[in-house]
Amino acid sequence: MNDNKKIDNDTRRIISKRIASKIEDKNILYEVEKFHQSTTWQMPYKWTFSKDVLNWESIIEYHDTLPEAELASINMFPTYEVPFSEKCQSTRIYNKKEMISKEIFSNILGKAYGRYRGLGSKNYPSAGGLYPIVPLVLILSNNAVEEVKKGVYVYDSGKYQLKCIKVINQNNIKRIGRNLNSVYPDKMLSNICFAYAIDIEKSVLKYGRRGYRHALIELGLISECLHLAYREQSDIYGDCVWSGFNDNALTVECGLNPYLLPIGLVQWFGLKSV
Template sequence: MDIHTLQHKKRYGKFDTGPYGLEKYADSQALIYHENSKLDRFLARRYGIGLARFDTDYFRQRSQRPYKVYPGAKRVSLTEYQLLGPPSQADYFTLLGNRRSERIYTPYDLSLRELFVLCHYTYGISRYEQLGEEEKVGFRYAPSGGGLYPLELYVALLAGDVELGLYHYRPDVEALERLKSGDFRSEVARIVPGAPFVDMDNCSAVFLVTSVAERAMLKYGDRGYRWILMETGAIAQNTGLSALALGLGSCLVGGFLDDEVNRFLGINGVSETVQKCIVIGKPADDDQDN
């Protein structure tokens, strides 16, 4: 326990008012991390000096290839759907007003175009810009600290027009990499235990968002983890609004079993670990065709 932690506990003791009893959470690792990753004027100045070391051509070029690749995995191309444009002309503010957590679904097979829309507008590349004479940088639909894009997107497809299984989204080539085939509904329902509050029996897919910590923390240190969490929230909103535009519904499940999800994805849970699970399906009270 360092001096910052002691100061943290003393400070929280002063604010132990109201029904929540904040002092009881003074030993919370989350709050201790938050306290230890704060900046003041001095730390912000030192922080800026450290960031300047990364202002090199090599680092910029290296950091602009944040794409995980599974060599040998069979790809399902989504490129043909790029030409079709957005799925609807739904007004952004209308979508925001209608957004809600859908918990009950009707059996529904996701089409490839729907998978494209969900993946592309969640964490796909929105535009390219030139970096130097040769490099082109791909920017995404979500803000990312330093443009480092530390997240990866996986899809557990449980009902669809293509082979069921676990897929990894490749935004750089606009494709899904099939990591393993099969009906994993029962396993996904076990490790992402949404029931009885979320209908895991009839949902069409579960989006699994992971973070590769070193991409952000290499440059931003401990504070980089804050950027990771903010970015995770941003793309979750993208997923929800994209689903709504397709006439689908979504629901976040926070009680997933971290290590078991990581094993299902085939990642080590340290350098890459799951951050968020998003259930996708056709709302049971919606008969609209897509």
């Protein structure tokens, strides 16, 4: 179809599924799903670290891998240093008492995830323009964003609006909290959390196994795009990219299928605590 922009969403979904069933390689899809599941963490904790690993980590954590000066000189590159100022961006302590205005939150989401009117592209690139990463917005308190109630939302990048896919109560929030923060199960860092789900089928349909690599790259791009979007508003906001969550359980708590739309990355967001 040459004029596919005029197709309504329901028709688009039906036609795309029909075509996908013809071109999809089920073996590659199963292989990628299986590999993804091999990277997940489950509760109770099923991973342990040896003493040697912890000793190694204590030496190298928070330090960059830099080429040795001798190697640089062998390759005939000049070796010199230029000092720059430093500024920490990651935030783990948030002000959970103050509410973010609807207008500001809308502007941030639009800048981060919205599609350009009439073009379809976003502020971050995606291989083939597929955009297989689905941004979820977890609102964990009625005091988080003006006029937005507790719930799990998906951002509609074409209509610039949040769509609630799951209404949550305090029991839901407790379960989400236990699976969201495996380091401190009873502590919510912020009232707002972004969770990025990977549409596995969409990511591999065109590019095969390489499409999964594209999806992982896009996870990093979309999280950085949120960072840049809120920095345009003000430096009173902060974020923290997070991997310490219970993959499948959190995905289910958000109302998604962990094999079809697994959450691959989490990003806390909110007002920084002064």
